[in-house]
Amino acid sequence: MAAANSLFPLLSRLWAHIGQGQRRQLFLLILLMMVVALAEMVSIGAIFPFLAVLTGPERVFNHPLGQYFAFLFGLVEPRQLLLPITLLFAVAIVLAGCMRLLLVWVQTNISYAIGSDLALDVYRRTLYQPYAVHTSRNSSEIINGVYSKASGISSYVILPLVTIVSTATLVAAILVTLIGVDPFTSLLALAGFGVIYGGVIKLTHRRLFRNSRLVADEAGRVIKSLQEGLGGIRDVLIDRTQDVYCGAFRKADLSMRAAQINSTFIAQSPRFAMEALGMLLIATLAYNLAQGDGGIVSAMPVLGALALGAQRLLPLLQQCFQAWSSIRSNQASLADTLDLLEQPMPEHARQGDVPPLVFERNIRLDDVYFRYSPESDWVLRGVSLEIPKGSRVGVMGETGCGKSTMLDIVMGLLSPTSGSLAVDGVVIGAENGNGWQAHIAHVPQSVFLADSSIASNIAFGVPVDEIDMERVREAALRAQLLDTIQSWPEQFDTRVGERGVRLSGGQRQRIGIARALYKRADVLVFDEATSALDNETERAVMESIQALGADTTVLIIAHRLNTLNSCNIIVELGKGQVARVGSYRDILSNS
Numbered sequence: 055m056a057a058a059n060s061l062f063p064l065l066s067r068l069w070a071h072i073g074q075g076q077r078r079q080l081f082l083l084i085l086l087m088m089v090v091a092l093a094e095m096v097s098i099g100a101i102f103p104f105l106a107v108l109t110g111p112e113r114v115f116n117h118p119l120g121q122y123f124a125f126l127f128g129l130v131e132p133r134q135l136l137l138p139i140t141l142l143f144a145v146a147i148v149l150a151g152c153m154r155l156l157l158v159w160v161q162t163n164i165s166y167a168i169g170s171d172l173a174l175d176v177y178r179r180t181l182y183q184p185y186a187v188h189t190s191r192n193s194s195e196i197i198n199g200v201y202s203k204a205s206g207i208s209s210y211v212i213l214p215l216v217t218i219v220s221t222a223t224l225v226a227a228i229l230v231t232l233i234g235v236d237p238f239t240s241l242l243a244l245a246g247f248g249v250i251y252g253g254v255i256k257l258t259h260r261r262l263f264r265n266s267r268l269v270a271d272e273a274g275r276v277i278k279s280l281q282e283g284l285g286g287i288r289d290v291l292i293d294r295t296q297d298v299y300c301g302a303f304r305k306a307d308l309s310m311r312a313a314q315i316n317s318t319f320i321a322q323s324p325r326f327a328m329e330a331l332g333m334l335l336i337a338t339l340a341y342n343l344a345q346g347d348g349g350i351v352s353a354m355p356v357l358g359a360l361a362l363g364a365q366r367l368l369p370l371l372q373q374c375f376q377a378w379s380s381i382r383s384n385q386a387s388l389a390d391t392l393d394l395l396e397q398p399m400p401e402h403a404r405q406g407d408v409p410p411l412v413f414e415r416n417i418r419l420d421d422v423y424f425r426y427s428p429e430s431d432w433v434l435r436g437v438s439l440e441i442p443k444g445s446r447v448g449v450m451g452e453t454g455c456g457k458s459t460m461l462d463i464v465m466g467l468l469s470p471t472s473g474s475l476a477v478d479g480v481v482i483g484a485e486n487g488n489g490w491q492a493h494i495a496h497v498p499q500s501v502f503l504a505d506s507s508i509a510s511n512i513a514f515g516v517p518v519d520e521i522d523m524e525r526v527r528e529a530a531l532r533a534q535l536l537d538t539i540q541s542w543p544e545q546f547d548t549r550v551g552e553r554g555v556r557l558s559g560g561q562r563q564r565i566g567i568a569r570a571l572y573k574r575a576d577v578l579v580f581d582e583a584t585s586a587l588d589n590e591t592e593r594a595v596m597e598s599i600q601a602l603g604a605d606t607t608v609l610i611i612a613h614r615l616n617t618l619n620s621c622n623i624i625v626e627l628g629k630g631q632v633a634r635v636g637s638y639r640d641i642l643s644n645s
């Protein structure tokens with residue numbers, strides 16, 4: 055718990071993910087902070103001669119420095135000092151303001167640039183995780199991780215961190231100036247402010263950490279309730295379960311917001327105590343100085359410098375505290391983001407484009423056992439199978455017997471728990487999986503469609519300006535979809551709607567088939583890809599697939615045996631084992 059609670063290990067893990075270029079930018083930023091701090095010192099220091107000239111020009115004129123200044127500008131009487139000193143003070147104030155503005159601009163830019171790179175890295179690493187990792191995760195958790203936690207990292211951690219460093223530099227510079235003006239009051243103020251902020255930090259840091267865990271978890275539940283309600287909208291409408299989903303949303307949202315309110319309140323609250331303390335100090339000081347020889351008039355320069363210093367210091371201290379509480383109240387999200395950033399990157403991810411593996415003879419499964427986790431039952435138990443190149447293999451078996459799992463292993467999406475997958479005798483593993491997958495096109499049971507045009511969905515993942523329309527047309531023709539597309543006013547530019555809601559189930563499936571054909575892969579895997587088609591269309595699609603040529607290997611899972619009548623090998627699975635292998639005729643005659 056102590057380790058989870060501590061912020062510093064997280065910050066050092068975060069530092070490890072910041073690139074060299076950005077570290078250099080941060081170093082330059084610190085230099086800029088120092089320049090701004092210097093400007094701040096000058097602007098506060100400048101009020102001292104300004105007020106001194108206002109309240110007693112003779113004193114300043116007779117001072118050796120005043121004499122030198124008068125000589126420099128050719129001034130002959132004390133009142134002539136007023137204009138140049140006022141101008142100097144104004145210039146110092148304006149310059150310091152401009153420098154602060156520049157600092158805010160630079161630090162915001164650098165923070166968001168770092169945040170953007172980290173968010174991209176989280177997304178990239180997530181996309182590169184093996185399929186088994188994806189099937190074991192909840193998508194709302196991932197969306198929450200990539201979008202809210204990782205994307206927001208610039209505003210809730212990086213910018214606050216940079217703010218803490220920059221405000222601390224400015225605070226130090228202002229304090230040094232104020233100590234030069236009046237050491238006792240300045241050190242007293244420093245101690246007072248330090249005690250108050252230190253006390254608030256001590257009292258609230260656990261609470262803020264608890265809030266951070268709550269916000270991180272409840273945000274995931276908010277996304278989950280949205281995804282489930284919208285994803286199952288047909289059932290929600292028919293069953294009238296809107297209130298159930300609104301209830302789940304409300305519960306998570308309220309709890310998340312209660313934690314956010316609490317953290318925001320904590321972040322804001324010390325401000326008022328600080329302002330009161332600052333005023334109290336100035337009033338006490340003014341009272342004491344007014345009792346002195348020269349009265350309040352001779353004390354004005356010191357008082358003015360301290361008042362201006364306090365006016366600069368208090369917002370900075372508050373900013374610094376708010377930045378700390380922002381990091382603390384998002385610490386759990388930071389920890390989750392770091393876990394995502396530290397997902398192992400598979401070796402092949404660094405390889406770039408890999409050439410396809412040689413595939414001339416066969417695909418072999420040798421005594422393959424598979425289970426999804428060490429706690430779960432075996433899904434495949436000792437499956438051995440040889441698939442010659444160019445064959446048409448039909449896979450059948452009762453529901454849940456492991457057909458899709460077996461084909462996921464053939465496609466290199468899942469790795470056998472024991473046993474092996476080999477192509478032309480070469481065992482497929484993490485290092486050559488990409489080379490094997492370069493041969494494969496896959497049509498899953500439910501085809502994912504992007505909310506874009508038909509053409510983009512057929513040439514899925516290809517940039518719009520690189521889509522080969524002739525190839526798209528040919529794929530649509532083979533998938534028995536060309537006539538339908540041509541009957542639509544916008545033809546291949548027709549938008550399909552989110553997840554293809556504007557299409558029928560059969561049209562969606564045929565887009566999936568056309569997508570696989572567009573790739574011109576030499577291994578095609580169809581997982582119940584024609585289940586939504588009528589008999590006539592299914593027969594036509596299967597004929598097109600048959601006509602693909604002797605070099606194309608086709609694997610088809612189907613529940614209807616007659617879908618497989620053009621296959622030359624039929625594999626029947628039963629409870630994770632190969633029950634029978636034979637020709638369509640053999641299987642039919644023994645059924």
Ligand SMILES: Nc1ncnc2c1ncn2[C@@H]1O[C@H](COP(=O)(O)OP(=O)(O)OP(=O)(O)O)[C@@H](O)[C@H]1O
Pocket residue numbers: 189190426430433451452453454455456457458459460
């Ligand atoms: N991601 C997963 N995690 C855990 N178990 C899983 C996972 N996917 C599938 N299973 C289990 O593995 C078994 C085989 O599933 P699989 O999808 O391979 O069967 P199938 O024969 O293709 O079924 P169907 O014909 O219904 O599509 C089932 O008992 C299923 O519950």
